[in-house]
Amino acid sequence: xxxxxxxxxxxxxxxxxxxxxxxxxxxxxxxxxxxxxxxxxxxxxxxxxxxxxxxxxxxxxxxxxxxxxxxxxxxxxxxxxxxxxxxxxxxxxxxxxxxxxxxxxxxxxxxxxxxxxxxxxxxxxxxxxxxxxxxxxxxxxxxxxxxxxxxxxxxxxxxxxxxxxxxxxxxxxxxxxxxxxxxxxxxxxxxxxxxxxxxxxxxxxxxxxxxxxxxxxxxxxxxxxxxxxxxxxxxxxxxxxxxxxxxxxxxxxxxxxxxxxxxxxxxxxxxxxxxxxxxxxxxxxxxxxxxxxxxxxxxxxxxxxxxxxxxxxxxxxxxxxxxxxxxxxxxxxxxxxxxxxxxxxxxxxxxxxxxxxxxxxxxxxxxxxxxxxxxxxxxxxxxxxxxxxxxxxxxxxxxxxxxxxxxxxxxxxxxxxxxxxxxxxxxxxxxxxxxxxxxxxxxxxxxxxxxxxxxxxxxxxxxxxxxxxxxxxxxxxxxxxxxxxxxxxxxxxxxxxxxxxxxxx
Numbered sequence: 001x002x003x004x005x006x007x008x009x010x011x012x013x014x015x016x017x018x019x020x021x022x023x024x025x026x027x028x029x030x031x032x033x034x035x036x037x038x039x040x041x042x043x044x045x046x047x048x049x050x051x052x053x054x055x056x057x058x059x060x061x062x063x064x065x066x067x068x069x070x071x072x073x074x075x076x077x078x079x080x081x082x083x084x085x086x087x088x089x090x091x092x093x094x095x096x097x098x099x100x101x102x103x104x105x106x107x108x109x110x111x112x113x114x115x116x117x118x119x120x121x122x123x124x125x126x127x128x129x130x131x132x133x134x135x136x137x138x139x140x141x142x143x144x145x146x147x148x149x150x151x152x153x154x155x156x157x158x159x160x161x162x163x164x165x166x167x168x169x170x171x172x173x174x175x176x177x178x179x180x181x182x183x184x185x186x187x188x189x190x191x192x193x194x195x196x197x198x199x200x201x202x203x204x205x206x207x208x209x210x211x212x213x214x215x216x217x218x219x220x221x222x223x224x225x226x227x228x229x230x231x232x233x234x235x236x237x238x239x240x241x242x243x244x245x246x247x248x249x250x251x252x253x254x255x256x257x258x259x260x261x262x263x264x265x266x267x268x269x270x271x272x273x274x275x276x277x278x279x280x281x282x283x284x285x286x287x288x289x290x291x292x293x294x295x296x297x298x299x300x301x302x303x304x305x306x307x308x309x310x311x312x313x314x315x316x317x318x319x320x321x322x323x324x325x326x327x328x329x330x331x332x333x334x335x336x337x338x339x340x341x342x343x344x345x346x347x348x349x350x351x352x353x354x355x356x357x358x359x360x361x362x363x364x365x366x367x368x369x370x371x372x373x374x375x376x377x378x379x380x381x382x383x384x385x386x387x388x389x390x391x392x393x394x395x396x397x398x399x400x401x402x403x404x405x406x407x408x409x410x411x412x413x414x415x416x417x418x419x420x421x422x423x424x425x426x427x428x429x430x431x432x433x434x435x436x437x438x439x440x441x442x443x444x445x446x447x448x449x450x451x452x453x454x455x456x457x458x459x460x461x462x463x464x465x466x467x468x469x470x471x472x473x474x475x476x477x478x479x480x481x482x483x484x485x486x487x488x489x490x491x492x493x494x495x496x497x498x499x500x501x502x503x504x505x
Contacts, residue, residue: 005051012291027203116183220302437479
C-alpha cells in the first residue's frame, strides 16, 4: 500500500534541539554528547518512523552552527578486522573517512579522530598515518586495565590520565563513531576527567533515538530496535532506577541499565561530588517520541522492519556470518507482534515469480529466482531470472517500464548491448554464465538511452524506486546487491544461494 507518514521532523528538531541546549547550560556550557546510532543516513530510523529524515541529526547540528564540533571515535580492532557497515557495504574505517567528508561539506567542525583500544595494530597505524598526512588530528587511547569495574584505577593517572586530552573549543562536543563499540562513552569520560583536572565543570549526556523511552515496552518501534540488535543480544527493559527515583515507567535497554551503577560511580569520582543522574534514562536526550504524529503508521512500519531483520539474519546464518540464536531471537520478536515473514507483501509475489520461472524452464543453470517490488502507489511488479539476465535485472527493468508507461512487449535494453556484454563475459573474461547482473544491466540501460527514447524514459524513472520494498527468493550476488543498494531499495531475500558455485565474485 502507499506509504503513510507518521513522523514530523520539524517538531522533533525543535524539541530535540532545545533539550540538548538545556543540557549544555546545565554543565556550564561544556557538554560531551555521545551520539547513539548513526549520525548520517540513519535508514533504520527512516524505516520504522515513516517520514523521518535519515539525516535529521546532521540538520540539527547545522542549526547549532558554531556551538558544536564533532569528535570521531573508531575501535582499533574494528579497523584490524575490517568490520563492515552492512547498509553501505564498506568497512568502518572507510565509513569514518566518508563521515569526515560529509561533515566538512556541511561546514561542521571536526576536532579530531580517536582510535580507541589502540595496541599498535598494523591496520590502525596505517589508518592513523593516512589521516595525519591529510591534516586530520588523530589521537590514540589504549585499553584501560580493569575497565569498567575498577573505578579507582580508571579515574586515575594510570587510567584516563594515561590517555591524551583532546583540545576542544565549543560548548557542545558531539562524540560519534561508525558503529557500536567505537569507544564513544570512554572517550567522553576521558575528556571529562581531564577537563575537571583543569577546573572545568563539563558534563556528559547521550543522544538517543532507540529505544524510545516513553513508548510502551512492546511497542513495535521498540521491538524493532531489539530486532536490529538481536546479534548483540540487546533486550529492552523497564528502567528500574528510573522507576525507583521517579515512580514512573521508562524504557531503556539492558547494557545501559547494567552499566549504570558503575558509570554513576565513575561520574561521581570524576566530578568529586554526587552524580547528577539518577537513572540511565536521565542520561539520554531523546525527544523522538514527540515527533510521532501517526502511531498506527509507525506501528505498521516498525513491524515490517522486524520482518526485514529476520530475513537478514536468516541469510547471514546461511552464509556463516551469524549464529542460530540470532535467527531464533528474530523469530520470537515476530511472534511478539503476531506477524509472519509472509506479512511482507512482496514475499509471496516473488515466490510465485520463481515458480513461474521454473514452470517455463527459464532459469539460469537450473536455479529459478523470482523477485517482486512494491511501487509507491502500491502496485506490485515482479521479475524472474533467465539465461539473459538475473531476476534483479528483470525486476528493475519491468518496474521502470511500468513507471514510464512503456508496454511490456517493447525492448528498452538494446539486444546489441546484451549480446555485446554477454560475448565479452564469455569470450574475454571466460565466464560460464553470460546472464546480466543488475550493475551490468543499469550500465546497458544507460548506454541504450543514448539512442532509444524509451530507455531514456526508464532511466529517468529509476529514482522513483528509492525507498521501495523488494523481496528476492535468492540472496543477491555482488553485482545485484550493489545495484539495488545504489538505487536505495529496501531489500530482503530468502536464505537461498543464487548459484551452485561456492565462489561468487
